[in-house]
Structures are given as structure tokens and as C-alpha cells.
Amino acid sequence: EFGAVLEACKQYPRADTGKKDFGYGTAGFRMRADLLPSVIFAVGLLASIRSRKCKGSAIGVMITASHNPAEDNGVKIVDPEGEMMSEEWEWFATWLANARDPEGLVIFARDTRPSGEALVEALKAALVATGTEYIDYGIATTPQLHYLVRATNTLGSDREYGEVSIEGYYKKLSAAFMNTMHIEYANQAGPVYVDCANGVGAPQLKELLKYLPEDKFKAIIVNDKIDQPDRLNKRCGADWVKTQQRAPENFNGKDWDRWTSLDGDADRIVYYFCEEGSIFRLLDGDRIATLAADYIGELVHKSGLGEQIKLGVVQTAYANGASTKYIEKTLKLKVEFTPTGVKHLHHAAARQDIGVYFEANGHGTVLFSERALKALRKHQPQSTAQLNALTTLRALSEMINQTVGDALSDLLLVEVILSHKQWTVKEWLSTYADLPNKLMKVNVMDRNKFITVPGSAERRLERPPAIQPRMDEIIAKYQDARCFVRASGTEDAVRIYGEATHAMEVEEMLAQVQEYVI
Ligand code: NG1
Ligand code: ZN
Missing domain, CATH: 3.30.310.50 (Alpha-D-phosphohexomutase, C-terminal domain)
Known part of the structure; x- marks a missing residue:
């Protein structure tokens, strides 16, 4: 095997980066796509080792540069539970030297960047050279790949996450969404507009919509030009909208229309709208966190589980101080702060019964602990009101991606909350005023x-x-x-x-x- 690795390695010489070293940062490796082949090859080797170290569990590799420009690309590794890869690297080298059984399995996907195709070849070369079984899921969002990793590794266990296919992901989300609609809710606020950053979110959302009846969920897709790669994340998308604090290209919203933007791999989402007089209003990750914490906290209380299940919110220093104050003073919930980077927030949220975490830029999710899920399964409701709250909570625990922040899942979450509360963006904005x-x-x-x-x-x-x-x-x-x-x-x-x-x-x-x- 080692000979094969050395042989394959020669096909992927390291690009000249001057004095700079490649570094696995908070979001994996990210750089100009032409520098990446040797890095992807190395990641392929590493993924195969990591899979073997994890007793043959599937390991994921996602090729994407998220919200960064079209000429960039990147790669990151997804661990067996669908989480970001753990930080211990030294282990793998030792393991490589000793590796025999079990066989490894690496599953991978890429976003819509054209450079992804060649990078997948580099990855496959490493997997072939190390005799690692692999599955290529083609074009997918980052959270879909995280889903696939967890679904693969829980298949046949008593905690199966869902069918092991992208179709299974749509089925799980849409079925759960329909279960949140167990009471007749009519969303009178009109459709939601989704700027897909001309990236992978566009085809994947179109697919998801096929599973959702229009009278329950109506989305209008904007910026879906994935066949024009240079338009990816350009003057549109969640990162652009958040940093520029203005509406994206092709925005044509009337006052109070509800708009959202995804980023280039669909793991971030922000909401926004124009007030009378064309005043732009952003509803960012902090707003989604407060909305979700408020609503889920209320459901826990209404279901009669308030004593058993506690909610916690996790933020970073970039969260607007007004949002923190609102969570602590108005919602009366605990806030924990972690360093920047989803892996830190995720781990902190996982320690709560129900942990809500979001970065201000729109990357986040809500985690339900085993303890909370068990309480939701076991609880005998004492009234119709309790039953209704419980049914919604159970559905939400299925609909919200448990592996990583997921723009499509978060989109459904916000839409469910707004229609249950009969809120427009106006009421949502009025919960607190952001500090400048x-x-x-x-x-x-x-x-x-x-x-x-x-x-x-x-x-x-x-x-x-x-x-x-x-x-x-x-x-x-x-x-x-x-x-x-x-x-x-x-x-x-x-x-x-x-x-x-x-x-x-x-x-x-x-x-x-x-x-x-x-
Ligand atoms: P850095 O570059 O470390 O600030 C940025 C974002 C993070 C996170 C990562 C990964 C800000 C201020 N920082 O991290 O929130 O999303 O990128 O993409 O938005
Ligand atoms: Zn992203």
C-alpha cells in the first residue's frame, strides 16, 4: 500500500506558495483553487486514516470555499457524528504506520465551483492509493454532507439519523416540517424570497421544494445562476449582505417582503427586508438565535417539561450586545460565550439540554441532547395544549439539522416559527433594537x-x-x-x-x- 501512496503522491506535487505554509484553519483549508490539488490529496490520505482510526466509520470530505470568491476552493473533513473534525492530528500519523484493519470509508461532496471536479480527482487518487472505499455524492450543500456522514454511521443502530441519501435528507426535513403543521396554520405573510448566492443552495432548495406543498411553504428563488461560476457570492449571498448591510443583486422586494440570503455552500442564512422609505433591516444570526430560543423555550414550557428541560444559548463576542441582553433579561435564559468558529459553539451547545447556537453571520443550529429527546419521547401530555406543544417540539427535533448549521433547515425553522406566531418581519424586528x-x-x-x-x-x-x-x-x-x-x-x-x-x-x-x- 505504501508504494501505491508514494506513486500516487507524485501526481500531486505541492504548489509553490513561497514561504507560506498551508494551515487547517477554523473551516479547513481554503485558498486559490489552483494551489489545492496536493492539499486535497493529503486530505484524502488523512480522511482514509481517520476513517480507519474511527473503526471504519464513514468520514466526510466536503470540497467548498463557502462564501469566498468563485476562484477559491477549500476542503474540510467531517467526523463520524457529522461534526467538524476533532483537533488531534498527531494520532493519525502514528495510525498510518500501524494501519491494517478495519477498512475505511470516505464519503464526499462538493459545491458548484468548477474547480471542484479536478479536486475530486485528487481526493480519489489518495483514496484509491490507500485502498479506501469511497462514495461520491456529487454536488451537495455542506450540511447535506454532514447529514450523510451521520446517517451512514448510525444506520442499523437504535439511533438511525435518516435514509442514507440526499433524497433521504429531503424526506426527513419535509416530513418533519409537515409535522410542525399539525394544526392549521396559515402564513399570511406571503412567500419567502431566497437569494441562493448563485451557488449550490439553488438546486438543492429547488429539490426540497418538490417535497413541500405550496400552500404550506412558498419560496421564491433568486440568484440561482450556477452555470455562471463567476457570479458565485458576487454582490449577493449571506456574507455579502451581512458585511455590506445591504440587499443583494436582483433584490426587488416591496416594503416588508421577507428576504433571505444563503452562502455559497448553504450553511449560513440571514433574513432582511426593507421598511417604508427603503430602510434596509437585517435579521442576522443573533435574531435567528433569539427567535428560536424564545419559541422553543415557550414550547418546552407549554408542553409541561419546563422543569426537566433547560435551554441555553451560545454566542460569540461578535453577537450584538442587545441580543445578549434580550436573551438574559427578557427570555431569562443563560448565555455562554465561546471563541469564534462553529466547532466551539457546537460543543458548548451540545452540553445543554437544548442548546441554541448561532454566529452573528448566520451559521448555527439548535441541538437536542439525548436527555431532552428522551423526555420528549416519554412525556405524557396532560392537556390538548400540552400535546400540541409536544408534537411541535418532537417535529422540530427532527427538522433541525443536528450535525451543523444548515441554511435550508434553518429556513424551515424560521418559517415555522413566524407562521406559528403569526408574525411578520416587523414583529420579529421589534423584539429588541440592535446596538449600532x-x-x-x-x-x-x-x-x-x-x-x-x-x-x-x-x-x-x-x-x-x-x-x-x-x-x-x-x-x-x-x-x-x-x-x-x-x-x-x-x-x-x-x-x-x-x-x-x-x-x-x-x-x-x-x-x-x-x-x-x-
Ligand atoms: P474569522 O476569520 O476567524 O473571524 C470567520 C467568521 C466566523 C466563522 C469563520 C468560518 C466573523 C467575524 N468571523 O472567522 O464567524 O464563520 O469565518 O467561516 O464573521
Ligand atoms: Zn458556508
Whole structure:
């Protein structure tokens, strides 16, 4: 086997990246697609090892660069439960040297980027060379691949996740969605418009819609030009809308129309609309988290399980302070903060009975623990009201992707909540008022010099030592102000985030902080 690996390896020489090394960041490897073949080959080797180390469980490989430009691509590994890969790498090398049985299984998919096709060849070369069985699922969203990994590994067990096919994913989501509609709900708010970023979300959502009756769920798809690769994520999509704070290309919404944007691999979603006078209003990941926590908390209470099942919300330092305050003061729920990156949020949420986690950029989900699921199964409702709440909760636990944030599943979730509450975007927005805020990206000589205080959830800088004390002085000048600096984990830059009572103050504060950072 080793000879075969060496032989195949020669076909995928490392691209010249100068002094830069490839690094497996928060979202796997990501770079210009032409630099990637050797990296994908290595990931293929690693996935085959990881699968063998996990006693032959299926391991996933997703080829995507998510919200990044069309000429980029990337790759990440999905663990047996459908979660992001665990961080211990050293193990694998040791394992490779000793590997005999069992056989490995790697399943993979890619987004709509044309570069994906050749990268899949590099991946397959590594899998063939290591004698690893594989299944190519073609074009899929990132969360669909996560679903497939968990479904594969739970097949035949007492906790089967669903049929092992993309069709099975649609069936599971749509059946659960219909179960949330066990009472006649009419959504009077009109259809939801979905900007698919000209990416994989478009064909996959079209497919999902075939499983949903139009009188229960009506979506109008915008930006679905997957045959024009250079339009992917360009002036559209969740990341563009969130960072630009404006509507995407081809937006033609009337006032109060309900719009959403997915990102290029459909694991993020944000909502937005225009108010009278064309004022743009964003309903981001924090809004989805608060909506979901509010509604699911209410259902738990109504079902009579309030004493047994506790809800917790997980956020990062980028969550708007007003959302945190709303969760703690109005919803009276616990908020935990973790460092940036879904794997951190996911693990923290998994420790709750029901854990709601979202990054402000729209990546998140709601996790139901075994304990909570058991309580939902066992509970004997004492009234029709309890029964109704319980039925909805059970359906939601099936409809919400348990492996990773999933734009399609989150879309259904928000739509269910809005129609149950008979809310339009207006009522949703009015739950709290966002603090004015700004996120800046600055280029520095060496971003690795910026190190945050351990346990501070990245809200304070430890090094360089001079910056934090100076920042504290600046922040103290403003009312309800917050500001922090950290190195990006996905880009060669440092991010500065600030919020305060007035937008002018945010600008002033960030301008001063920026001087100390560069
Ligand atoms: P970095 O580059 O580490 O800030 C960004 C996002 C994260 C997350 C990752 C992975 C912000 C401020 N940061 O991380 O939330 O989504 O990319 O894609 O949005
Ligand atoms: Zn994404």
C-alpha cells in the first residue's frame, strides 16, 4: 500500500506558495483553487486514516470555499457524528504506520465551483492509493454532507439519523416540517424570497421544494445562476449582505417582503427586508438565535417539561450586545460565550439540554441532547395544549439539522416559527433594537502577534501587552460601549469589532483603536 501512496503522491506535487505554509484553519483549508490539488490529496490520505482510526466509520470530505470568491476552493473533513473534525492530528500519523484493519470509508461532496471536479480527482487518487472505499455524492450543500456522514454511521443502530441519501435528507426535513403543521396554520405573510448566492443552495432548495406543498411553504428563488461560476457570492449571498448591510443583486422586494440570503455552500442564512422609505433591516444570526430560543423555550414550557428541560444559548463576542441582553433579561435564559468558529459553539451547545447556537453571520443550529429527546419521547401530555406543544417540539427535533448549521433547515425553522406566531418581519424586528456596531478588518505585519486572554472568549487581548490597557481607556469614554480585537482564523488580517449607543461613537472609538493596532 505504501508504494501505491508514494506513486500516487507524485501526481500531486505541492504548489509553490513561497514561504507560506498551508494551515487547517477554523473551516479547513481554503485558498486559490489552483494551489489545492496536493492539499486535497493529503486530505484524502488523512480522511482514509481517520476513517480507519474511527473503526471504519464513514468520514466526510466536503470540497467548498463557502462564501469566498468563485476562484477559491477549500476542503474540510467531517467526523463520524457529522461534526467538524476533532483537533488531534498527531494520532493519525502514528495510525498510518500501524494501519491494517478495519477498512475505511470516505464519503464526499462538493459545491458548484468548477474547480471542484479536478479536486475530486485528487481526493480519489489518495483514496484509491490507500485502498479506501469511497462514495461520491456529487454536488451537495455542506450540511447535506454532514447529514450523510451521520446517517451512514448510525444506520442499523437504535439511533438511525435518516435514509442514507440526499433524497433521504429531503424526506426527513419535509416530513418533519409537515409535522410542525399539525394544526392549521396559515402564513399570511406571503412567500419567502431566497437569494441562493448563485451557488449550490439553488438546486438543492429547488429539490426540497418538490417535497413541500405550496400552500404550506412558498419560496421564491433568486440568484440561482450556477452555470455562471463567476457570479458565485458576487454582490449577493449571506456574507455579502451581512458585511455590506445591504440587499443583494436582483433584490426587488416591496416594503416588508421577507428576504433571505444563503452562502455559497448553504450553511449560513440571514433574513432582511426593507421598511417604508427603503430602510434596509437585517435579521442576522443573533435574531435567528433569539427567535428560536424564545419559541422553543415557550414550547418546552407549554408542553409541561419546563422543569426537566433547560435551554441555553451560545454566542460569540461578535453577537450584538442587545441580543445578549434580550436573551438574559427578557427570555431569562443563560448565555455562554465561546471563541469564534462553529466547532466551539457546537460543543458548548451540545452540553445543554437544548442548546441554541448561532454566529452573528448566520451559521448555527439548535441541538437536542439525548436527555431532552428522551423526555420528549416519554412525556405524557396532560392537556390538548400540552400535546400540541409536544408534537411541535418532537417535529422540530427532527427538522433541525443536528450535525451543523444548515441554511435550508434553518429556513424551515424560521418559517415555522413566524407562521406559528403569526408574525411578520416587523414583529420579529421589534423584539429588541440592535446596538449600532461596526466590524473592521485591518492588515498587519503579523497577525499571529495578536493573542487573546485565555477564557475571555476572545474579548480581551493579552499580547501585544500595550494594546488592551489603552483600549480600555478609549472604551470607557463611551456609553454602553464594547470593543475587541482578535486575529482572524480564516484571513490574513486582524478584526476590530465595536458597538455603542450611537453610531457616531462607534466610528470614533474604532478610529482610535485602529491607530494602536496598526
Ligand atoms: P474569522 O476569520 O476567524 O473571524 C470567520 C467568521 C466566523 C466563522 C469563520 C468560518 C466573523 C467575524 N468571523 O472567522 O464567524 O464563520 O469565518 O467561516 O464573521
Ligand atoms: Zn458556508
